[in-house]
Amino acid sequence: MFGLETDVFILLFISLFAACAFEFVNGFHDTANAVATVIYTNSLKPTVAVVWSGICNFTGVLLGGIGVAMGIVNLLPVELLVDQNVYHSVAMVLALLLSAIIWNLGTWYFGLPSSSSHTLIGSILGVGLAFATLPDNKTGSAVNWEKAIETGEALLLSPLLGFSLVILLMFLIRRLVPEETKDQLFKEPKKNVPPPAWIRGILIATCSLVSFFHGSNDGQKGVGLIMLILIGIVPYHFAVKSDVDPRLMQSNIGGVEQTIAALDSNQLSTVNRARLSRTRTELSELKSLINGPLVDNRIPQEKRLDVRRDLLLINSNMTKIAEDEGANLSPNQLAALKSSLSEEKGLRRYTDYAPLWVILMIALSLGLGTMIGWRRIVVTVGEKIGKQHLTYAQGASAELVAAGMIGLASGLKLPVSTTHVLSSGIAGSMVANKGIKNLQAGTVRNIALAWVLTLPVSLLLSFTLYIFFRWLL
Numbered sequence: 001m002f003g004l005e006t007d008v009f010i011l012l013f014i015s016l017f018a019a020c021a022f023e024f025v026n027g028f029h030d031t032a033n034a035v036a037t038v039i040y041t042n043s044l045k046p047t048v049a050v051v052w053s054g055i056c057n058f059t060g061v062l063l064g065g066i067g068v069a070m071g072i073v074n075l076l077p078v079e080l081l082v083d084q085n086v087y088h089s090v091a092m093v094l095a096l097l098l099s100a101i102i103w104n105l106g107t108w109y110f111g112l113p114s115s116s117s118h119t120l121i122g123s124i125l126g127v128g129l130a131f132a133t134l135p136d137n138k139t140g141s142a143v144n145w146e147k148a149i150e151t152g153e154a155l156l157l158s159p160l161l162g163f164s165l166v167i168l169l170m171f172l173i174r175r176l177v178p179e180e181t182k183d184q185l186f187k188e189p190k191k192n193v194p195p196p197a198w199i200r201g202i203l204i205a206t207c208s209l210v211s212f213f214h215g216s217n218d219g220q221k222g223v224g225l226i227m228l229i230l231i232g233i234v235p236y237h238f239a240v241k242s243d244v245d246p247r248l249m250q251s252n253i254g255g256v257e258q259t260i261a262a263l264d265s266n267q268l269s270t271v272n273r274a275r276l277s278r279t280r281t282e283l284s285e286l287k288s289l290i291n292g293p294l295v296d297n298r299i300p301q302e303k304r305l306d307v308r309r310d311l312l313l314i315n316s317n318m319t320k321i322a323e324d325e326g327a328n329l330s331p332n333q334l335a336a337l338k339s340s341l342s343e344e345k346g347l348r349r350y351t352d353y354a355p356l357w358v359i360l361m362i363a364l365s366l367g368l369g370t371m372i373g374w375r376r377i378v379v380t381v382g383e384k385i386g387k388q389h390l391t392y393a394q395g396a397s398a399e400l401v402a403a404g405m406i407g408l409a410s411g412l413k414l415p416v417s418t419t420h421v422l423s424s425g426i427a428g429s430m431v432a433n434k435g436i437k438n439l440q441a442g443t444v445r446n447i448a449l450a451w452v453l454t455l456p457v458s459l460l461l462s463f464t465l466y467i468f469f470r471w472l473l
Contacts, residue, residue, distance in 0.1 A: 008086055008233065011086075011087075011090045011233065012229070012233045012234065014094070015090060015093045015094060015097070015229045015233065016226065016229060016361075018093070018094065018097040018098065018101070019093075019097060019222060019225040019226050019229060019362075020222075020361060020362070020365040021097075021101060021365075022097050022100050022101050022104070022120075022222065022225065023219070023221075023222035023225075023362050023365040023366045023369065024365045024366070024368060024369035024372075025101055025104045025105060025108070025116075025369060026104065026116040026218055026221075026222070026366060026369060027054070027057065027365065027366045027367065027368065027369020027370040027371075027372075028108070028369045028370065028371075028372045034053045034056075034057075034207050034210040034211040034214060034370075034399070034418075034422075035049040035050055035053050035207060035211075036395075036426075037203060037206070037207065037394075037395030037396070037398065037399050038203050038204060038207045038395070040189070040395065041189045041195055041199075041200075041203055041391075041392055041395050042189050042190075042191075042192060042193055042194045042195065043194060043195060043199075043200045043203040043204055043207075044204060044207070049207065050370060050371050050372075051371055052204075052207070052208070052211070053207065053208075053211040053370050053371075054211075054367040054368065054369075054370035054371040055367065056208050056211030056212045056215065057211050057212070057214055057215035057219065057363075057366050057367050057370045058215060058363045058364065058366065058367035059212060059215065059363075060211065060212040060213060060214060060215020060216040060217075060219060061215040061216065061219030061220070061222075061223070061359060061362055061363035061366055061367075062215075062359060062360070062363050063216065064215060064216025064217065064219060064220055064410055065216070065220070065410070066220060066223055066224075066352065066353065066354045066359075067220070067343075067410070067413030068217055068220035068221065068224070068409075068410060068413055068414065068415050069220040069221065069223040069224035069227065069354060070224065070343070070351075070352040070413075071151065071224075071413055071414065071415060072120070072121075072124065072220070072221050072224035072225070072415060073224045073227055073228055073231075074312075075121065075124045075125070075128070075148055075151065076092075076124060076127070076128050076228075086232070086233050087473040088136070088232075088470065088473075089229075089231075089232025089233055090232070090233060090469070090473060091466055091469035091470045091472075091473050092127050092131075092228070092232060092466060093225075093228060093229045093232060093233075094465070094469055095123070095126070095127050095130075095462045095463075095465035095466035095468075095469055096120070096123035096124055096126070096127050096225075096462045096466075097123075097225065098461075098462075098465055099119075099122075099123040099126065099458050099461035099462035099465055100116070100119045100120050100123045100458060100462075102461060103119045103454060103457055103458050103461065104116055104119055107454075115155070115417035115419045115420050115451065115454055116218060116221070116417070116419070117155060117218065117221065117415050117416065117417040117418075117419075117420075118155060118417060118420075118451070118454040118455050118458070119454055119458045120221055120225075120458075121148075121151060121152075121155070121415065121455070122454060122455040122456070122457070122458030122459040122462070123458045123459070123461070123462040124462070125148060125455075125459050125462075126458065126459035126460065126461065126462030126463035126464075126466065127462050127463070127466045129459070129463055130462070130463040130464075130466040130467050130470075131466070133467075134470065150414070151414065151415055154409060154412075154414040154415065154416050155415070155416060155417055155420070158405055158409065158416040158417065158420060158421050159417070159420035159421055159423070159424035160424070161405060161421075162398075162401055162402060162405060162420070162421040162422070162424040162425040162428065163424040163425065163427060163428040163431075164428065165401045165405075165425075165428070166397050166398050166401050166424075166425040166426075166428035166429050166432065167428045167429075167431060167432040169397045169400070169401060170393065170394070170397050170428075170429055170432035171432065173185065173393055173397065174186075182393075184196060184199065184392070185199065185391065185392050185393040185396075186391050186392070186393050187391065187392070188391055189391070189392070195392055199392045199396075202392075202396050203392065203395055203396055203399070206395075206396050206399035206400050206403060207399060209399070209400075209403035209407070210399050210402050210403045210406070210418070210422065211370070212403075213402075213403050213406035213407045213410060213418075214406060214418045215363070215366060215367075216406075216407070216410045217406050217409060217410045217415060217416060217418065218366070218415075218418060219362055219363060219366050220410075220415075221415060222362035222365065222366065223354050223358055223359055223362050226354070226358045226361065226362060227354055227358065230358070231308070235304060235305040235308070236301035236302065236304055236305070237301070237304075238355075239304040239305045239307070239308040239351075240299060240304045240307050240308050240311070240350045240351060241349065241350050241351075241353045242298050242299065242304070243298075244349060244350060245297045246289070246290045246294065246297070246298070246299050246307075246350075247290050247294075247297065249286060249290055249347060249350070250287075250290060251340075252340045252341075252345075252346050252347045253283055253286060253287060253340075253347075255336055255337065255339065255340030255346075256279075256283060256314065256318060256337065256340050256341070256347075257283060258336065259318065259322070259329065259333060259336065259337045259340070260276065260279070260280065262329065262333055263276065263321070263327055263329075264326070264328070267326030267327070267328065268321065268324050268326045268327065269324055269326065272320065272321045272324045272326075272327075275317040275320060275321055276317070276321055278313065278317060279313070279314055279317045279318060279321075282310040282313055282314050283310075283314065285306070285310055286307065286310055286311075286314075289303060289307065307350070308350075308351055311347050311348070311350055311351050312351060314341070314347060315341050315347060315348055315351075318337060318341060319341070322334060322337055393429075394426070394429035394430070394432075395429075397425070397429050398422055398425035398426045398428070398429050399422065399425070401421075401425050402418065402421045402422040402425050405421050406418055406421060420451065
């Protein structure tokens with residue numbers, strides 16, 4: 001396979017298996033977020049609910065795109081993503097995957113709905129910081145902090161918004177819905193008795209939406225992991241998208257050069273002047289490559305990792321230069337630069353991609369995981385966050401807000417935590433019903449503790465494992 005030596009092939013297989021295992025664990029760890037409300041309102045039997053949720057997760061991965069996946073990949077510095085040593089890449093992948101799986105399994109065992117997103121991102125940051133301590137790091141960069149801050153803001157704000165929006169939605173339902181309908185919505189479900197058909201339809205629809213958008217957001221994180229593995233271990237095949245004619249880069253390179261021509265380098269900061277100089281060199285290397293002889297109109301395998309490095313650095317440097325106050329670029333010039341760098345028709349279409357078989361593999365792992373191991377966390381979400389049984393209005397409100405927020409985040413290519421958004425939504429629905437006293441303090445405290453600990457623990461785990469695997473391999 002890919003002409004690899006036996007030991008490298010074994011490491012590739014282990015890494016791919018670990019990535020699928022992470023997504024499988026993610027599936028049963030996060031299933032409760034979608035199915036708890038339909039189970040506790042008797043809208044669907046547990047078995048039917050988890051199977052349906054698995055199918056919706058599978059579909060969400062297939063149709064969700066790869067924007068979030070590439071955001072995960074680009075948290076790491078370019079130097080770590082284009083390391084020529086395959087064993088260093090294996091150490092990176094195994095460290096972040098094992099640390100994420102260990103924490104996810106631990107919180108699942110204790111029934112705590114912690115965030116797989118936080119776990120994965122903490123693991124990636126740990127690897128980046130560990131890389132910064134090694135002699136191999138020539139530039140001092142450890143993490144793409146700009147992307148990390150953007151991701152952190154999305155992860156922090158989403159549960160706060162989820163909590164607040166559910167309270168607002170519950171208030172509107174109480175004010176705007178007719179009294180007879182409202183009595184049905186806020187009635188506690190009777191044991192083993194399904195709700196009225198129209199309420200049941202709403203709850204099943206919101207469960208389906210949360211499951212679908214969970215797949216479209218969380219599934220992409222698995223796709224990003226697989227691409228990290230393939231780029232690191234078999235870069236000659238996956239460092240850049242090989243089925244796009246590299247000569248199509250010419251117009252994109254021309255667009256970047258037009259932007260550079262409009263700049264007065266003397267007005268830029270010292271750092272950005274250095275970035276501009278490096279970008280000119282990288283553009284020259286790309287032009288030399290695509291104007292030379294190409295076999296089958298493809299980038300030569302031995303050049304693909306170098307091309308990936310050039311493309312990533314051009315994108316990173318030009319984005320930062322354009323933000324410099326001394327750049328003085330007009331809105332039209334900024335739009336032209338963005339188009340030249342974009343993943344649709346710009347330079348990033350060669351680096352920001354995932355083969356269909358990768359998406360299918362992750363979709364299957366997440367879908368199957370969703371159908372297994374759901375019970376522990378369902379009990380926590382359904383019974384232990386609030387002191388009362390979930391009403392129909394609470395379940396529908398929490399899931400409708402969660403689905404909307406996760407869908408919006410996927411559209412903005414930002415990773416968010418389905419667990420955080422829905423758990424905070426359930427908490428918000430309890431507060432909206434009977435005030436803060438309606439929350440079970442012990443459960444909320446344990447969930448909050450898991451949320452707080454997830455990032456530092458997964459970071460420390462992956463930091464330690466990366467140093468260990470680098471020494472071992």
